[in-house]
Amino acid sequence: MNVFDIIGPVMIGPSSSHTAGAARIGRIAYMLLGQPARRAEILLHGSFAKTYKGHGTDKALIAGIMGMKPDDARLRDSFELAKQAGLSFEITTGHLEDAHPNTAQITLYGEDSRVSIRGASVGGGNILINRINGMAVEISGQFTTLIVLHRDAPGTIAHVTELLGSNGINIANFRLAREQKGGTAVMTIEIDGDAGSELNRQVAALENVLGSTMLKPI
Amino acid sequence: MLNYNTIAGLVEQAEQTGKPVSELVLAQQAEQTERPVEDLYEEMRRTFQVMEESVTSGIDPDLRSTSGLTGGTAYRMQQAVREGRTLCGEVFGGALTRALAVSELNASMGRIVASPTAGSCGILPAAVLTLKEARGLDERTCVMSLFTASAVGMVIANNACLAGAQGGCQAECGSASAMAAAALVELAGGTPAMMANAVAIAIKNILGLVCDPVAGLVEIPCIKRNASGVANALCAAELALAGITSAIPVDEVILTMKRVGDTMPSALRETAEGGLAMTPTGRRLFKQVFGT
Numbered sequence: 001m002n003v004f005d006i007i008g009p010v011m012i013g014p015s016s017s018h019t020a021g022a023a024r025i026g027r028i029a030y031m032l033l034g035q036p037a038r039r040a041e042i043l044l045h046g047s048f049a050k051t052y053k054g055h056g057t058d059k060a061l062i063a064g065i066m067g068m069k070p071d072d073a074r075l076r077d078s079f080e081l082a083k084q085a086g087l088s089f090e091i092t093t094g095h096l097e098d099a100h101p102n103t104a105q106i107t108l109y110g111e112d113s114r115v116s117i118r119g120a121s122v123g124g125g126n127i128l129i130n131r132i133n134g135m136a137v138e139i140s141g142q143f144t145t146l147i148v149l150h151r152d153a154p155g156t157i158a159h160v161t162e163l164l165g166s167n168g169i170n171i172a173n174f175r176l177a178r179e180q181k182g183g184t185a186v187m188t189i190e191i192d193g194d195a196g197s198e199l200n201r202q203v204a205a206l207e208n209v210l211g212s213t214m215l216k217p218i
Numbered sequence: 219m220l221n222y223n224t225i226a227g228l229v230e231q232a233e234q235t236g237k238p239v240s241e242l243v244l245a246q247q248a249e250q251t252e253r254p255v256e257d258l259y260e261e262m263r264r265t266f267q268v269m270e271e272s273v274t275s276g277i278d279p280d281l282r283s284t285s286g287l288t289g290g291t292a293y294r295m296q297q298a299v300r301e302g303r304t305l306c307g308e309v310f311g312g313a314l315t316r317a318l319a320v321s322e323l324n325a326s327m328g329r330i331v332a333s334p335t336a337g338s339c340g341i342l343p344a345a346v347l348t349l350k351e352a353r354g355l356d357e358r359t360c361v362m363s364l365f366t367a368s369a370v371g372m373v374i375a376n377n378a379c380l381a382g383a384q385g386g387c388q389a390e391c392g393s394a395s396a397m398a399a400a401a402l403v404e405l406a407g408g409t410p411a412m413m414a415n416a417v418a419i420a421i422k423n424i425l426g427l428v429c430d431p432v433a434g435l436v437e438i439p440c441i442k443r444n445a446s447g448v449a450n451a452l453c454a455a456e457l458a459l460a461g462i463t464s465a466i467p468v469d470e471v472i473l474t475m476k477r478v479g480d481t482m483p484s485a486l487r488e489t490a491e492g493g494l495a496m497t498p499t500g501r502r503l504f505k506q507v508f509g510t
Contacts, residue, residue: 001222001372001375001376002247002250002251003243003247003258003262003364003365003368003369003372004261004262004265004368005372005375006333006334006367006368006371006372006375006380006397007262007265007331007332007333007334007342007364007367007368007371008265008331008332008333009331009332010265010268010329010330010331010332011329011330011331011332011336012327012328012329012330013323013324013325013326013327013328013329013330013336013339013436014283014284014324014325014326014327014336014435014436014437015336015337015436016332016335016336019327019336020332020336047434050434050508051433051434051435051508053284053285053507053508054284054285054433054434054435054507054508055284055435055436056284056327059327071329073328073329075327076284076326076327076328123381123383124332124335124381125332
């Protein structure tokens with residue numbers, strides 16, 4: 001804990017969980033898509049579903065999806081800005097099994113890509129992304145995080161971690177999930193300190209790696 | 219080595235070194251985060267500037283919250299101060315105005331500093347900026363006082379909590395009020411021991427305050443509790459600066475806040491299932507906003 005955990009964050013109100021956290025979840029989806037979103041489909045669950053209007057959760061999510069941070073003063077006008085930017089969106093409410101009360105499921109469509117995430121706002125503006133494209137992950141956004149989509153083939157994890165190690169990078173957390181044996185799998189690697197985008201390109205170029213995204217701490 | 223386990227520990231270090239608590243905290247934080255002192259100061263200075271902006275933007279007769287339930291009270295309070303219609307004069311009226319302004323801005327999706335939470339964001343800026351104006355303090359003094367305030371917040375977080383869902387409003391507006399009282403004492407040139415007494419008095423005065431937001435929104439009664447929180451901070455700081463001490467030592471008071479929070483029913487901890495949220499009017503306003 002440090003002083004800025006107490007006096008901070010600087011954020012757009014009214015709620016750290018329902019507004020700032022929502023913007024962060026949207027922003028992770030934006031970063032994972034890697035290009036401007038043309039269409040967003042959002043499903044809200046639990047307290048998010050019940051109270052999103054009063055807390056501006058919907059506006060915060062759209063702002064995040066457009067790449068805005070939780071302290072961006074344009075957040076309250078995000079619907080209008082989305083219209084100008086050619087982003088269409090649909091927000092619905094429903095029930096998600098085994099989900100945290102403040103959960104949003106977001107599917108984004110870009111020019112030639114698509115990503116789907118499920119994220120929860122777990123208090124004080126902190127978030128946890130727990131699914132990417134249906135696969136279980138755990139991303140807090142507090143570390144620099146590499147999300148590596150790859151084929152479930154022997155040696156792939158070793159190649160990736162070896163590359164990190166040879167670049168002097170220490171792994172703080174590692175998690176692996178796969179759809180099925182031999183199918184697509186995803187590594188979530190939270191690292192200490194920072195890493196350049198060059199490293200991300202090198203990871204993406206490794207054998208059996210389908211794609212790699214580096215998220216900076218949010 | 220400075221730690222944030224007890225307020226008594228902070229006071230002891232300050233008395234031994236003869237340095238203000240804020241300076242000790244800044245030095246310790248630089249060491250802990252491996253960042254230069256100037257860097258941390260600069261980040262706090264920018265934070266302070268956001269606080270100043272949030273007061274200015276929040277005093278607006280046309281400001282309305284996203285739900286439409288609240289807005290415009292900071293402006294009304296300011297008018298009363300300007301026209302000399304207040305009971306307690308400019309300093310007190312100015313503090314109430316600023317607390318309402320920041321809190322209303324928060325409810326209307328404006329930019330604020332959570333201090334320590336969004337729901338209690340008006341109290342600390344109101345206290346510091348009011349004394350800045352009343353005493354003609356420079357920016358550096360004010361920014362430094364925020365380090366003292368955050369040290370108090372860290373001790374409370376380590377021994378109790380800062381979330382209404384966990385400890386009720388005493389944990390949010392109460393903690394903010396205690397942090398503001400500490401900042402006020404340092405700004406007024408009080409001793410570290412006076413600071414500790416101000417924290418104790420501020421928390422004692424709001425012990426047991428429930429978190430019962432109408433429709434679950436950070437508006438009713440939160441906005442007015444921010445005004446009340448800065449009033450309480452002024453009260454606690456005034457008493458401590460006059461040399462009045464708390465019979466119950468501050469660290470025992472903080473632990474009491476934790477125990478009171480633990481025994482508080484869940485209906486009174488930010489669930490909107492008790493207190494003012496469950497009044498006939500509270501229920502009606504819920505329907506008005508959410509339609510169900």
